[in-house]
Amino acid sequence: MLVKTALEAGYITCQTCGKLSAIDVVKCPLCYRNLAPRQLKSLQNTLAWLCTAILLYLPANFLPIMFTQQFSQYYSATIVGGVIDLWQQQAYFIAIVIFMASIVVPIIKIVILLWLVVSVKYYREHHQKQRSIMYRLTEIVGRWSMIDVFVVAILVALFQLGGVITIIPGPAALAFAGVVATTMFAAKSFDSRLIWDHVNTEGKQH
């Protein structure tokens, strides 16, 4: 069997519904999406979103994510501080979940996407399958980073109801939501088909 892509055969694949259209069709006849052979300016857009994510990652980690007020005393907590607190309360499992979701996942996601962009741009013919798996991974795990923002939202609402403690959302919460959103946009604007383009597929047996 000859390995051939839809583009080489003269078709455009719709990324939403998977329908093949002739190369000169502008709008997908099945789902009305605007068609392009590959996502327009995929690498540029991905890189731009990634830069934004890296910039937002700094305030997200160094500024406090929430303030705790008790008897006119203020405490502020950063994301890392929250993880350390949980660890000291011996909630090890939850501490690991938060640590993974808030600190490890965003970094890994940014690194993987940077690697994908660079590898597509410069050396094209290594580890395609691994890179595909990596890309799929970034798409799946990205949303789970939002967990810390939701924790703040719940705590803020709970302690506003009454009691001696008040919790106020900090500036890092919005920055962190921004990190999650921008990395999700970065993953979405990366076109995984670029990993496999320029591979010499003609006549290759599979």
Add this chain to the structure above:
Amino acid sequence: MDDKIACLECDLLIAPPILNAKQSAYCPRCHALITAKSYNNLQYSLAFALSGLLLMLVANFFPFLIFDSQGQILNMNLWQSAWTLYQYEEHFLAFLTAVFIIGLPFLLCFTLVYLLFPMIFLRKLWFSGQTVARVFFEVRIWSMSEVFLLGVLVSLTKIMTMADVRVGISFWAYVLFVFCLSAALANLDRYRFWHYTQRIINLQRGHHVS
């Protein structure tokens, strides 16, 4: 053109898979899922989406968390997590929270019913069904109800030592809602959904149906 399909992740041109009920198809080159087991089907998806809608309704009208503070019982409902952020002038964050945990999950359930009910029972699409379906597939990744649920568990662990907090009816409804939404989305196979949509469009145009 209809006798070929392409892998969405690497654009490899392949023949449409012919599978029995327990087989899934993966791209031979990049191993992306092409179509999942067909006993995960659109009927299940519709059923779960309908139950999800009802549960979401329940989740909106009962206390989510119950806070017992010095004999005073205080209720927090589902919307309050977003609403309190709004009161603290975090308007954009409040908007994102409301959309991610209530708005989008609810809309996804509603859209699924809007799309699948006429497809399955009436063999047609309701008003701008194709556009609605495209938007559905583009925004489904932004629904974060299951992440919120994990967030609730983390918050409860964090404050267990500080306060007496119990979960209310709305919490359990939301748990079931998350289960239903996940099941509805897992049973919705992209390839089969669009294949079926195409057949309905052909039917409406009076073309030969294969």
